[in-house]
Amino acid sequence: MSTINQQRLINHFIELIKINSESRNEKAIAETLAEQLGELGFSVHRLPVPEAVSNGFNIYARLDGNINDTIAISCHMDTVNPGNDIEPIIENGVIRSKGNTILGGDDKSGIAAIIEAVRCIQADNRDHKTIELAFTVHEEGGLQGSKLFDMSYITADKAIVLDSGGAIGAIVTTAPGQQSLKITITGKPAHAGLAPEEGINALTVAADAITNMRLSRIDEETTANIGVVQGGQVTNIVMPSLYLAAEARSLNDTKLERQTAHMIETFEQAAAKHGAQINIESSRSYNAYHIDDNDPHVQSIMAAFTENGLTPFTKSTGGGSDANVFNGNGLKTVNLSTGMSKVHTTEEFITVDDITKITEFMYTYLCSAN
Numbered sequence: 001m002s003t004i005n006q007q008r009l010i011n012h013f014i015e016l017i018k019i020n021s022e023s024r025n026e027k028a029i030a031e032t033l034a035e036q037l038g039e040l041g042f043s044v045h046r047l048p049v050p051e052a053v054s055n056g057f058n059i060y061a062r063l064d065g066n067i068n069d070t071i072a073i074s075c076h077m078d079t080v081n082p083g084n085d086i087e088p089i090i091e092n093g094v095i096r097s098k099g100n101t102i103l104g105g106d107d108k109s110g111i112a113a114i115i116e117a118v119r120c121i122q123a124d125n126r127d128h129k130t131i132e133l134a135f136t137v138h139e140e141g142g143l144q145g146s147k148l149f150d151m152s153y154i155t156a157d158k159a160i161v162l163d164s165g166g167a168i169g170a171i172v173t174t175a176p177g178q179q180s181l182k183i184t185i186t187g188k189p190a191h192a193g194l195a196p197e198e199g200i201n202a203l204t205v206a207a208d209a210i211t212n213m214r215l216s217r218i219d220e221e222t223t224a225n226i227g228v229v230q231g232g233q234v235t236n237i238v239m240p241s242l243y244l245a246a247e248a249r250s251l252n253d254t255k256l257e258r259q260t261a262h263m264i265e266t267f268e269q270a271a272a273k274h275g276a277q278i279n280i281e282s283s284r285s286y287n288a289y290h291i292d293d294n295d296p297h298v299q300s301i302m303a304a305f306t307e308n309g310l311t312p313f314t315k316s317t318g319g320g321s322d323a324n325v326f327n328g329n330g331l332k333t334v335n336l337s338t339g340m341s342k343v344h345t346t347e348e349f350i351t352v353d354d355i356t357k358i359t360e361f362m363y364t365y366l367c368s369a370n
Contacts, residue, residue, distance in 0.1 A: 004120055004359050010090070010352060013112035017086050017104035023078040026056030026137040030077055033111065033135060037061045040118055042133070045153060053144045054078075054137035060153040061133040063118065067369050070130040072159035072331065073362075074146070074322055075110035076139030080344050096349040103348040109338040109355050110162025111135065117362035128366045132156050139163075139322055143286055146322035151329050158297040159333040161323040165340045166315070168357040169305045172335035173298060174316035175324055176221070176249040177288035179260045183267055186277040189240035199238030200276050202231055206242050209270035213263060222250035223318060224259055251288055251316060286320050289327035297332055304365035310357065336361075 021029040034044045042061035049058060056077070079102060087098040097103045114133065121128050132154055136145030164172050185206055190199025206229070215224045224247065231242035246263060250256035264280055271278035291298060293314050305312035317335070326333040339354025 004116060004356055004363065006352065006356050008119070009112060009116040009356065009359055010095070012115060013095070013108060013355060014088050016108040016112060017088055020084045021078055021104075022081055022083045023138045023141045024054050026054050026077045028056075030056035030059060030135070030137070033077065034059055034061075036115065037133065040115070040122065047150050047153070049137055049145065049148050053148065056137050058137055058145050058149050059133065059135040060150070061135075063131045065128040065130040065366075067127050067129045067367075069369070070132060070156040071366070072132040072134055072154050072156040072326075073114055074134040074136065074159060074161045074326065074333075075107045075114070075163060076136045076145060076322060077107075077111070078138055078140050078145075079104045079106065079108075080140045082346070090352070093352045094349050095352065095355075097346065099346055101346060102344065103350065105338065105340040105348060105350040105355075106343040107139070107163045109340055109350050109358070113162060113338060113355060113359040113362050116359045117366060120363055121366060126367045130156075131366060134159070136322055143320060143322055143325050146325035149325075151331070154331060157332065159323075159326050159331050160301070161321055161326070161333055161335040162338050162358065163321050163323075164317065164335045164337040165343060166337040168337060168339050168354050168361070169310040169312040170337035171298060171301055171312060171314045172317050172321075172323070173291040173293065173314040174251055175289055175320060175335070176251045176318060177253060177256050177324070178285040178320055179248045179256055180283050180285045181246040181248070181260070181263060182281040183244040183246065184279045185242045185244075185267075185271060186279075187238070187240050187242075187274070188276075190238045192236045192238055196238055199240075200274055201238045202242035202276060203239045205270050205274045205276045205278075206244060208273065209267045212270070213266045214259070218259060219255070221252050222248070222255045222259055224248040224263065247285070249318065249320075251290070253288060256288070286324040287328045289324055289333075291332060291334060295332070298334060300368070300370050301334065301336070301365065303370060304361055304368055307368070308357070308360055308364050310361070
């Protein structure tokens with residue numbers, strides 16, 4: 001196992017999380033990383049994305065190695081809100097924010113680990129795999145950057161995303177697909193006091209549908225949720241229209257299709273019953289993936305963890321990541337834990353020990369010939 005320069009790793013991590021980079025505002029972090037990767041000898045390509053997605057750019061960077069193997073490694077550069085002006089605190093080996101923002105370990109812990117591993121490999125003059133980096137913008141708002149990533153740059157046939165929580169050694173080999181539903185119910189306005197019976201209340205239609213809908217935890221592989229409801233302006237008018245945004249997820253494509261069809265049908269039946277109009281936009285946000293435990297890609301990752309004295313294990317998740325998109329594009333990708341905890345909250349933290357361990361793993365894996 002390598003000797004990681006832990007102080008340099010933590011200093012770099014702190015430097016990165018102090019750069020404001022909420023989704024759509026990744027220009028500063030992207031410029032910083034493009035420059036740092038160039039200094040390490042990577043050939044760096046700034047891949048443009050539409051301004052509506054980000055003021056920054058995706059990064060493809062390549063460092064040729066002398067081991068006959070190529071690995072693509074990916075992290076996202078954006079953070080969720082509130083992620084501006086983060087003040088990190090290190091106490092008793094735990095890195096957290098002051099408490100009024102997230103920390104940004106999601107996903108800058110992964111970026112810091114990769115760069116420190118490469119710095120140490122170069123300092124130790126070790127042979128290593130050819131490394132291809134795919135750093136993406138706007139992951140948090142629906143995997144936007146990875147969906148736009150120019151895959152023609154990638155020559156590897158396998159990839160690692162460093163964007164999960166849990167114990168170091170966790171390998172996410174199974175993740176769900178997600179279907180997005182946008183529903184607009186159009187009823188009929190009427191005066192709520194003088195002639196309510198002449199109206200069609202869009203909220204009544206929605207309530208009828210939701211009462212008859214399977215939601216939340218459907219089974220061990222499937223979930224469904226209605227997360228946005230918008231409608232109405234005044235109390236003296238029967239609500240004329242209502243907008244809802246919903247999702248369904250499943251590790252099983254057939255179950256996902258069945259749950260989506262059930263939700264659409266329940267909305268349509270309620271609309272017909274009450275005489276309302278309904279418009280439903282249904283789109284696949286990303287597909288599920290599953291990689292077998294015996295796959296050589298998984299086995300080589302496990303071997304590197306084991307060599308470092310850790311106990312690797314595969315797991316499934318209920319969340320999506322850039323790994324879903326890359327797998328959907330034919331690039332065999334797993335998602336590894338960096339030890340980040342309580343992400344997307346102001347209580348987010350990561351331990352110095354965990355970020356060091358995932359960096360040590362990267363060093364061992366990149367230098368291993370299997």
